[in-house]
Structures are given as C-alpha cells and as structure tokens.
Amino acid sequence: MTAFSLSGMGQAAGAASLSQVKTVYLLPMSHGMDQYLANRLTHGGVVQVVTDPSKADALLTDSLGETFEAKMKELYPEAKPVVVPAKPDDKKKEVKEPPADAKKDELELKSSGPEHAPVAARSRGTIFLVKRGTGEVLWSTYNDPAIRRPKDLNRTAGKIADGLKKAISPASPTTPAGK
Secondary structure (H helix, E strand, O other), X not given: OHHXXXXXXXXXHHHHHHHOOOEEEEOOOHHHHHHHHHHHHHHOOOOEEOOOHHHOOXXXXXXXXXXXXXXXHHHOOOOOOOOOOOOOOOHHHOOOOOOHHHHHHHHHHHHHOOOOOOOOOXXXXXXXXXXXXXXXXXXXXXXXXXXXXXXXXXXXXXXXHHHHHHHHOOOOOOOOOOO
C-alpha cells in the first residue's frame, strides 16, 4: 500500500512539472523531425515553440548523453561567480586582479576543452522532453516512422504532439486517468 501511494505521489509531481511547461526549444533532430514537430506543436496549441533557448521552459530532443549535455552547456552556460570588490579603506582584503594575459590564457584553456566525440547515431523514434536547468527528463515517447517520407514524418510528429498534449493536460475529474 505504501509503495503504491509513493508511486502515485511521484506521478503527481511529474504531472505538475509537465503542466508548467508552456514553451519549448527544439534541438535539431534526425530527418528534420524538429521541423515537423514545431509545426504540429504550434498548430495543435500544445506548447509555444521558441527559437531563443533562453525563453524555453523545456527542450525537445531525440538524443541524450554526452552530445546532448555538451549542447546544454553551450545553450545555458553556467553563471559566472560574482566578485565582490573590496572596500577602498580595507587594504588587507583587497582582491588582486591577475594580469590581463593570465585571464586570456585561462579563458583559452577553459574553452579549448576536449574534442567532442563524433555524433553517435540517434535513437530512432525516441523523443525526450527535458526540463531546462535541471536536465530532468519530464516525458518521453517512442514513435518511429517506418518510412522517412515527409507525410510519414508529419504523421509521426502529429502522434508525438498528441501524446505530449495528453501528458501536459491535467486529467479531467470526470475521466479516469489513462482513458
């Protein structure tokens, strides 16, 4: 009984997070699926698709892993620490700035990082909705069109959009969940 209750609370918390998603940024997907999804999500009024990742509540992607994490760091760089300047009358606590050359070298070291591995094959047909900031996967689905023709990709995008709409919309009190 307790395990069932706890799983119900987890689902309720997940549903609450999903209902907060109003805007999404779509990462490029294989076979142009991001374009079909943008059309279906917008046309169906599921969520607002944004072209500026800083305005997104969540991201839609067809891959997770190192490549996705690198893209997240590129789109949402970590905030730089705030340096509080020392008081002019307090010489002991004065923060000394390193020479300008040192900062330049330090930045070069940070940005030169390891080379990224070649992009691995994407997981065909799996789409993930990832919460911005936390990287938490809020929702996922699998819909792989057997044929990659535009009308098949569009139909698959419609199924994905419908599934996301159902997941985001709170269940009506008169309709039992899952029906």
